Amino acid sequence: MSAQLLVSLGISAIVFVALLFVTLRYVRRIRESRKSTWEDLMQSIIPVDRHAIETVALDAVEPSGEPKPKEHPRELGRQDIWNLLGGMDGINRIESNSHVLIEMAAYLQRWHPEAAEIAEELRLEARRLEWHVGRLRAAESNQCLDLHFHSYGQSAAVSYYLMLKRVLALYQHSQEALFGDVQKALLGVPAAH
Numbered sequence: 001m002s003a004q005l006l007v008s009l010g011i012s013a014i015v016f017v018a019l020l021f022v023t024l025r026y027v028r029r030i031r032e033s034r035k036s037t038w039e040d041l042m043q044s045i046i047p048v049d050r051h052a053i054e055t056v057a058l059d060a061v062e063p064s065g066e067p068k069p070k071e072h073p074r075e076l077g078r079q080d081i082w083n084l085l086g087g088m089d090g091i092n093r094i095e096s097n098s099h100v101l102i103e104m105a106a107y108l109q110r111w112h113p114e115a116a117e118i119a120e121e122l123r124l125e126a127r128r129l130e131w132h133v134g135r136l137r138a139a140e141s142n143q144c145l146d147l148h149f150h151s152y153g154q155s156a157a158v159s160y161y162l163m164l165k166r167v168l169a170l171y172q173h174s175q176e177a178l179f180g181d182v183q184k185a186l187l188g189v190p191a192a193h
Helices: 003-035 038-044 050-058 078-085 087-111 113-141 145-187
Strands: none
Touching: 038 087, 050 078, 050 145, 078 087, 078 145, 087 113, 087 145, 113 145
C-alpha cells in the first residue's frame, strides 16, 4: 500500500468516527429531551436578571440582533458589564440556561416540525455562546479575566439575548399553530394563519 492510500484511509476513519460521535450525541440528546416535560424544562431555568442581560446586549446590537452602527458607540464600561452580568457566576447561569433553551426548542419542534429553522438558528447561537464562555474560562485560568470579560461577556449576553428572542418566537409560533388546531377541532372552522 502506498503512503497516500494509508493517509486517505486514516482521514476517512477519523471522519467516520467524528460523524458517529455526533450522531450518537444527537440521538442521546433526543432521547433525554423526550423524557422532559415543559414543566420540567421551565423548572430547570436558573433565575437571571433578564433586564441586565438585555441592557448589556443592546449596548452592542440593535433589538433585531444586527450590530449597532459605528456612529453609536458602546456606552457600557468594563465594570458596568461585570456588574450587570454578575461576573462569571452570571455567565455560568446564562450558559446553563442556554442548554435548557435548546431543550425547549427541541420540545417545541417535536410538536411543530415546521419550526425547525428557528430551532436550528437557536442551536447555532448556542454554539456562539459556548465559544464566548470558553474564551472567558481560558482568560480566567490565565488570570486575565478582567482584561477580556467586557468583550466576551458582552458577546455571550448578545447570544443569550438572541436565543431568548428565538425561543419566544418559536413558542409563539407553536401557540399559534396549537390555537389553529384547537380552532379547527372545536369549531370546525379553518384556522387563520
